[in-house]
Amino acid sequence: MKNTHLKRITTTLLCLLIGVGSGGAFAKTQVTVEKNPKSGMLSWTATDDGLSIQLVQLLPDFVRAVYAKHGLPAKQYNEIASYCDFGTILRNTSGKTLEYDVRDWRTVDSAGAHGRVKPKSQWAEEWRKAGIHFSWTLFPGSGTFYAGDWQQGFTTIKLPHGTSFDLILKWKIDGVMHTGRIHNMQCASDVTSTQ
């Protein structure tokens, strides 16, 4: 128990140092990285002005299983599993109104190339054309959260499995834009494809 706590604090401090080291407007984002001792999956919990977000690595097999269970055909569940997927929990901790739109978020890979989060509406539109009317497990692409509101779901990013990247987040509190950055996130590896 003590070791786990110590590991968490050490990782938090490390991430804070990385954040401070990067300088600029993103230094205030506090990030905790944890490793699930059973699954080995990593999760990042970031807190910043009025926002708390947790992103949990998801194995491609898990993603396939979830969507197969909900009746999606193999073509669709294999496609979403080919993305870099995270279980995502976002909370409004501001006591005010928080707005976000994942289309404002960006990924930055080690070569400096920017990418985007694919919004739920885009998946839903593609799936509707294939006769699929289920998209509730996806993280809402945009939202207006009042005090105490929170949501969870899958966030999907078109990056290869195992890739490291930074995630730049944007959100508004009472209409004022805020920006945060989570450094050195990592997509889960596609473990089964190498077996």
Place this chain on the structure above:
Amino acid sequence: MKQTILILSSILLMLSCLGTAQAEQPLGHDLAPLPRPYPAPAFTLQDGDGNPISLADYKGKVILLNFWGTWCPPCRHEMPSMERLYKRQKNKGFVVLAVNQTETSEDVFIYTSQLSVTPTFKILYDKNSDVAAKYRVVGLPTTFLIDKKGKIRYRAVGGRDFDSPKVEQQISSLISEK
């Protein structure tokens, strides 16, 4: 067979991956008052026995309208407290309508039979999420509190603890309105 094993093993992995991250997320303790209350959109859905149930059937009552799914961890987390709230307030002009998304009554029956507290409030079936779309629900669970005049006064996005005194106070306040 291979696919079944894949699904089962992945679901087991899911529980270990997400168990601590999602299922144990703390629930909120109040509902957010809407800055501009607006009329609740009308709807008619079937209950588990196939009976048509309309929002208008409950005119003059305070309605807690909850959008949910059995696969959604915070929906599962909040449901027992919703039942306890219903039992405390049902004789005072208060109803709970739990609108399930996309599932069958068999799915829900299996789920509710696993609960320590069996829901006695109405569960309705929104097969294609048409009613959720009318209410602009973007994620589950989402809950609306509708006053006696049919206006949406409060909203909660994400799971809530319906045993909390603040929620009870918010509902009692609407019940006491003329």
